[in-house]
Amino acid sequence: MAGLFDPLTVRGVTLRNRIGVSPMCQYSSTDGHPSDWHLVHLGSRAAGGAGLVMTEATAVTPDGRISPADAGIWADAHVAPWARVAEFVKARGAVPGMQLAHSGRKGSTREPWLRSSRPLAVPPAEGGWSPVGPGPEPFDPASPTPEALTPDGITDILEAFRRAAGRAAWAGFEWLEVHAAHGYLLHQFLSPLTNRRHDGYGGGFDGRTRLTVEVVRAVRAAWPDRLPLAVRVPCEDWTPGGWAVDDAVELARRLAAEGADLIDCSSGHVVPNVTYPVAPGWQVPLAEAVRRGAGVPVAAVGAITDPHQAEAIVRDGRADLVLLAREMLRDPYWPLHAARVLGRPDAESWPDQYGYAVRPAHREKS
Ligand SMILES: Cc1cc2nc3c(=O)[nH]c(=O)nc-3n(C[C@H](O)[C@H](O)[C@H](O)COP(=O)(O)O)c2cc1C
Structure with missing residues (x-):
């Protein structure tokens, strides 16, 4: 079995290790444009030794943002600032990945650090919008009320994902992930708790999974064959009557068949008000089951x-790759520190610029 510091090759791309920076919204964009914050934030984690550095949920349409400060890839003008980020990440030996997302009914909400002092829903006068969803039910009473997507609206969303995938390739990203989890648009269609449609995109498993399958098909067609495509899938709603791990297994089979x-x-x-069984590695059994x-x-x-x-998650064959989110915020150099802890000096790829701090032979130089 491979270990944490063994490379992982998917299609024509090789990660230098099995450690990825999980997608994390930074709420630091203007009109979807990534900023210097993204260059420094994602660049630091590439310098920190991760094999894969993923962008945050990057919106495929303006109304697919969660907040007005979310990053986007819905316009050609977004390509150049993203290309700067992707190029730096690659120069530091990591693979740059982009997560494509549509927030659905969770859109037009406030950045987290403003939610305690301001209402959750952002009104149009403050840059908000009317979000869309599978139906007209809001996430919770504080969230904006969505409009149910029409067949034409669904066609537009498929086209938006397709075009976004093309722009991600144009910007130099080498790994793409479709976000179908965390209660955003695709998950809203997948879950029987939130999809009450009576058309071909609702009802049984085939109808509820149709939008996700069609998005992946559209993205795969626009994304180069030599580059890997991942999908972030929900594996449990943790609510009776909701989406469960057997659904995720069957969806995974179908998505694999789509490439x-x-x-x-x-x-x-x-859905709101759910208690999660959080503990170290709490979702690993779901990954293993899939x-x-x-x-x-x-x-x-x-x-x-x-x-x-x-190391044990990878070595025991429970997952091929581990993604770290909050721990990477606490320590951008986590992979380099992990290499030290696990006795893998060959994987301690500290930047030359930092050699004085980490290589004994350099320490006494002035
Ligand atoms: C600040 C922050 C922003 C996040 N944004 C995203 C996101 O854009 N897309 C996504 O799929 N998950 C997002 N997540 C979830 C993480 O990717 C990850 O799945 C979750 O935090 C669990 O991993 P952890 O226990 O290592 O933090 C976010 C998490 C945090 C803490």
Whole structure:
């Protein structure tokens, strides 16, 4: 079995190790344009030794943002600032990945750090919009009320994902992930808790999964054959009557048949007021179930913080890749520190500029 610091090759791309920076919204964009913050934030984590550095949920349409400060890839003008980020990440030896997303009924909400002092829903006068969803029900009473997507609206969204995938390739990204989890648009269609449609995009499993399957098909067609495509899939709603891990296994099989290369296994956040069984590595069993059940490569995410824990997840064949989110915020150099802890000096790829701090022979130089 491979270990944490063994490379992972998917299609024509090789990650230098099995450690990825999980997508994390930064709420630091203007009209979808990534800023210097993204260059420094994502660039630091590439310099920190991760194999894969993913962008945050990057909106395929303006109304697919979560907040007005979200990053986007809905316009050609977004390509140049993203290209700067992708180029720097590559120069530091990491693979730049982009997560494509549409927030659905969770759109037009406030940045998290403003939510305690201002209403959650952002009104149009403050840059908000009317979000869309599978139906007209809001996420919760504080969220904006969505409009149910029409067949034409669905066609537009498929086209937006397709065009966004083309722009991601144009910007130099080498890994793409479709966000179908965390209660955003695609998950809203997947879950029986939120999809009450009576047309071909609702009802049973085939109808509820149709939008996600069609998005992946459209993205795969626009994304170069030599580049990997992942899908972040919900593996549990943690609510009776909701989407569950067997659904995720069957969806993973269908997405693999559409050309998805890896399933990133997450869960939850499609309905409010749910208690999650959070503990170290709490979602790893879901990733393992999808890997075994569907026979596809998977990423595991959720409370992975310790190098030995991460090494065991990969070494025991529970996941092919581990993604770290909050731990990477605390320590951008986590992969380099993990290499030290696990006794892999060959993987301690500190930037030459930092050699004085980490290589004994340099320490006494002035
Ligand atoms: C600040 C922050 C922003 C996040 N934004 C995204 C996002 O844009 N897309 C996504 O799929 N998950 C997002 N997540 C979820 C993480 O990618 C990850 O799945 C989750 O935090 C669990 O991993 P952790 O326990 O290592 O933090 C975000 C998490 C945090 C903490």
